[in-house]
Every structure is written in structure tokens, then in C-alpha cells.
Amino acid sequence: MSVTFFDIRCDQCNFLGTSLATSGCYLWEHEAGVFQFERQLGLCLDCNEVVAIEDFPNDATMKRAREIHKTYTGKPLLRFLEKDYAKYLASQKGFTILEKVLMLQRSPVCLVCGNSSVREAHCLEGLEKDEKRSLGFGHPGCSGTLYAQSAGNLRFGMRPTTYTYDINGRLISTTYG
Numbered sequence: 001m002s003v004t005f006f007d008i009r010c011d012q013c014n015f016l017g018t019s020l021a022t023s024g025c026y027l028w029e030h031e032a033g034v035f036q037f038e039r040q041l042g043l044c045l046d047c048n049e050v051v052a053i054e055d056f057p058n059d060a061t062m063k064r065a066r067e068i069h070k071t072y073t074g075k076p077l078l079r080f081l082e083k084d085y086a087k088y089l090a091s092q093k094g095f096t097i098l099e100k101v102l103m104l105q106r107s108p109v110c111l112v113c114g115n116s117s118v119r120e121a122h123c124l125e126g127l128e129k130d131e132k133r134s135l136g137f138g139h140p141g142c143s144g145t146l147y148a149q150s151a152g153n154l155r156f157g158m159r160p161t162t163y164t165y166d167i168n169g170r171l172i173s174t175t176y177g
């Protein structure tokens with residue numbers, strides 16, 4: 001499997017980050033169950049680095065997922081095969097863990113330090129080769145603006161690193177593939 005990745009740079013200083021910060025498998029663990037959650041790329045103001053941030057499903061998606069979950073009896077669906085995100089969520093064994101996390105009504109946290117002073121890097125979908133795209137916010141503590149630029153393709157190994165968190169987003173364990 002090969003994945004396009006990109007660098008995050010600042011137009012005023014030598015700050016450098018990479019979208020590879022989100023690679024790996026991310027789990028919430030609660031009462032001996034796990035739920036594999038989505039993460040997004042962002043900037044953590046505490047780490048001052050490009051990091052993975054929790055990505056919660058929106059209200060409309062969760063509303064549909066709850067409806068589907070009530071009657072769903074099939075197998076857990078695979079994220080990269082199932083186009084309907086709500087259906088995918090509803091099919092997961094750990095769906096109640098996702099509900100637990102959302103019930104806490106907390107903000108998404110940085111998956112490195114667990115703090116919530118983060119900025120989400122939106123609209124980086126479909127970044128073209130040679131394209132520079134602004135992240136939509138400045139570089140904190142610097143007058144520069146952050147932008148993303150394609151850095152090429154990378155072949156991934158078969159076994160990703162797995163990061164396991166509690167439902168508050170605190171890292172419990174890291175398993176290297």
C-alpha cells in the first residue's frame with residue numbers, strides 16, 4: 001500500500017511537520033473493549049508540532065449511526081471498504097465506547113500530549129503534487145502562516161503502530177508493529 005504524504009512548513013521560520021504524524025492505528029479502550037477511532041492532522045500549541053488529533057463523528061452522522069446500530073446484526077465493517085461512515089460506525093463492536101467518549105462532551109485532544117489546545121488542519125484532501133495549500137491559520141508565536149506541500153509517496157509496512165488511549169484521550173500503551 002502506498003500513501004501520499006505531505007510536509008507542513010511555515011513561510012517565515014524553519015518549522016517542519018509531516019502528515020505522517022497521523023499514521024498508525026488509534027484505539028480507545030474501556031472496560032476490556034476497544035474502538036478504533038479516526039484522527040485528523042493538526043497543530044498542537046503545547047507540543048508546538050504537527051500531530052494527530054482525535055476526530056469525532058458529527059451529530060448528523062451519530063444520529064444515523066444510532067438508528068442503524070439498534071438493528072444491526074452483521075459483521076463489523078471495514079473502514080476502507082464501507083463508504084457509509086455512519087453504517088461503518090454502527091457495525092463496530094465497540095460502538096458503545098464511542099458513545100461513552102461523546103457523552104463526556106470534551107474537545108478533541110492532541111494524541112501526543114493529551115491536551116486540547118489544538119488547531120485542526122482542514123481542507124487538505126486531494127492536495128496535488130507541487131501545490132502549496134494554506135492550513136488556514138498562522139504559526140503561533142511567529143508571524144508566519146503554515147502551509148502543506150506534497151512530499152511524495154511512501155510505501156507502508158503491513159503492520160502499523162497501534163496507540164491505545166482511555167476514553168479521556170490519555171495514552172495507555174503503544175504497540176510497535
Ligand SMILES: [Zn+2]
Nearest residue numbers: 010013139142
Ligand atoms: Zn513560523
Ligand SMILES: [Zn+2]
Nearest residue numbers: 044047110113
Ligand atoms: Zn500536544
